[in-house]
Amino acid sequence: xxxxxxxxAAGAAPLPLVPLALSETGPVWVQLVKAVVIxxxxxxxxPMVLWAERRLLGRFQARLGPNRVGPAGLMQPLADVLKLVSxxxxxxxxxxxxxxxxxxxxxxxxxxxxxxxxxxxxxxxYGGEFALAGIDVSIGLLYFFAFGSISFxxxxxxxxxxGSKYSFLGSMRxxxxxxxxxxxxxxxxLGVAMTAGSLSLVEIVQAQDNIWFIVPQFVGFxxxxxxxxxxxxxPPFDLPEAxxxxxxxxxxxxxxxxxxxxFMAEYIEVLVISGVAVAIFLGGWHGPGPEWLGPWxxxxxxxxxxxxxxxxxxxxxRLRYDQLMTLGWKILLPLATLNVLVTAILVxxx
Amino acid sequence: xxFEQILFFVxxxxxxxxxxxxxVLRNPFFSVLALVxxxxxxxxxxLLLRAEFVAAxxxxxxxxxxxxxxxxxxxxxxxxxxxxxxxxxxxRVLGPLFAGVLLVEIAIATIGSGLRAxxxxxxxxxxxxxxxxAIGALLLQKFLIAFEAASFLLLIAAVAAVVLxxxxxxxxxxxxxxxxxxGRRPPTGPQAEDPAAAGSGGPAGRAIDERTPTVAxxx
Numbered sequence: 049x050x051x052x053x054x055x056x057a058a059g060a061a062p063l064p065l066v067p068l069a070l071s072e073t074g075p076v077w078v079q080l081v082k083a084v085v086i087x088x089x090x091x092x093x094x095p096m097v098l099w100a101e102r103r104l105l106g107r108f109q110a111r112l113g114p115n116r117v118g119p120a121g122l123m124q125p126l127a128d129v130l131k132l133v134s135x136x137x138x139x140x141x142x143x144x145x146x147x148x149x150x151x152x153x154x155x156x157x158x159x160x161x162x163x164x165x166x167x168x169x170x171x172x173x174y175g176g177e178f179a180l181a182g183i184d185v186s187i188g189l190l191y192f193f194a195f196g197s198i199s200f201x202x203x204x205x206x207x208x209x210x211g212s213k214y215s216f217l218g219s220m221r222x223x224x225x226x227x228x229x230x231x232x233x234x235x236x237x238l239g240v241a242m243t244a245g246s247l248s249l250v251e252i253v254q255a256q257d258n259i260w261f262i263v264p265q266f267v268g269f270x271x272x273x274x275x276x277x278x279x280x281x282x283p284p285f286d287l288p289e290a291x292x293x294x295x296x297x298x299x300x301x302x303x304x305x306x307x308x309x310x311f312m313a314e315y316i317e318v319l320v321i322s323g324v325a326v327a328i329f330l331g332g333w334h335g336p337g338p339e340w341l342g343p344w345x346x347x348x349x350x351x352x353x354x355x356x357x358x359x360x361x362x363x364x365x366r367l368r369y370d371q372l373m374t375l376g377w378k379i380l381l382p383l384a385t386l387n388v389l390v391t392a393i394l395v396x397x398x
Numbered sequence: 399x400x401f402e403q404i405l406f407f408v409x410x411x412x413x414x415x416x417x418x419x420x421x422v423l424r425n426p427f428f429s430v431l432a433l434v435x436x437x438x439x440x441x442x443x444x445l446l447l448r449a450e451f452v453a454a455x456x457x458x459x460x461x462x463x464x465x466x467x468x469x470x471x472x473x474x475x476x477x478x479x480x481x482x483x484x485x486x487x488x489x490r491v492l493g494p495l496f497a498g499v500l501l502v503e504i505a506i507a508t509i510g511s512g513l514r515a516x517x518x519x520x521x522x523x524x525x526x527x528x529x530x531x532a533i534g535a536l537l538l539q540k541f542l543i544a545f546e547a548a549s550f551l552l553l554i555a556a557v558a559a560v561v562l563x564x565x566x567x568x569x570x571x572x573x574x575x576x577x578x579x580x581g582r583r584p585p586t587g588p589q590a591e592d593p594a595a596a597g598s599g600g601p602a603g604r605a606i607d608e609r610t611p612t613v614a615x616x617x
Contacts, residue, residue: 185450186450186451186529186530186531187450187451187454187529187530190451190454190455190458190530191454193454193458193462194441194454194457194458194461194462196462197457197458197461197462197463197466198438198457198461198462200462200466201434201469204466204469204473205431208427208473216473219473220470220473220474223466223469223470224470226466227463227466227467227470230462230463247530
């Protein structure tokens, strides 16, 4: 982002040097403001989602949930974080300590970087010409996949470096699961990319002016959500940390804020998948009311999808490993391929 | 300009360091990780060359899909305790020889052509250079036949892999383990197909029996 400014200041090539930083995203100070606002805002939502999840799980299971710290238990996440910060980050004797230190960093960095492509508002909604997204890149969807696939290394290295069999089995499951579902999640979005004729999330949202893509691409939406559950290792796809079998899977040996980082990365990932689903299938910032309401519509739809994540967690039991593989390869993959094929034929014909 | 140059040298050092690491590191797991680092550094270099689609594809396909399988296999098979042994025989002589020849060849090519452009600003690129649309147009119009031939080649390789895997299934019919049984103890207790035989499944099975008395034997 600073590259463009430096280039124009030096009077060199007018083209931005790093193509990721397209000039449409605004001047440097706007980008900084956007980055800080999105980052801080989402990071404040994470504890609230955590609290909401625990309270809702309580309701689903006919109990109260945390209600002691603060009014209605609202301060519970703060207490949890304080507890985590004060705990020791121990390393087993068989571990590779430096790798255990960087694994949570990889997880949380990739999760936060993916946040950048979620579009929150129409270009010019709050004045200026730039889109209300961290960045608007022509490879939008691929950016999402790229960081999604790097985030796997956080889990993998964390599990492997722990030097514990439970951790190792957990990370192996994570690897197999991610490889299996990445194909389906990619194909499920291909239909939308073909219909909208672009990979940029801002342009995809703009293409939903008349009709949200959830209507013509309902199959794609279903596949994306199921595969999204699997990608974020949330129940019922939480085999990498299946607590009945693997203690806590890849993060068994992590303590303190290292564990907290993994935990937070998982919740940010849930928010990112919700945000991408909102942008791609649920019309993004489109909604009744004036244009400046756009970001709030995005947020509302995101939180509705987060509620769906929690609801599914409370409702469905964990899949068995062979069921997981069967679902991924024998049901979702053919279905997604068929969806792409039908969409391609329709796009050409219509 | 400065930002671009810093990024270039960081990525270039990363690419070279990763490539050296793949060869030098003795632990196969670290070798694979060095390769991941190398591929990510290459993606940054592609980005600097304004080829954003290639950069993304590099990360998604190589660092994402291919290397995940590498890591998966190496983590299972090659543990920390089993570093790769020293290479022996003619490889010890031929390996460095070929590497040296390749180095000289690349050096000639670089000095002969690439270095001349160092002081210039480089060729002008179109606005949509490297975008998904531009790459798609190139692949499906200009280089259609080469593209289809490459995909056909990959299809043949995939079918061949399936056929080869199919042939190995003969082992299974001869009493080998099915993939579901690998690494699992034979069922004991009430879950065993033949309760009388439970507990005689081998050392692993017996170890379990000593701690948990089985119901089937009692009734």
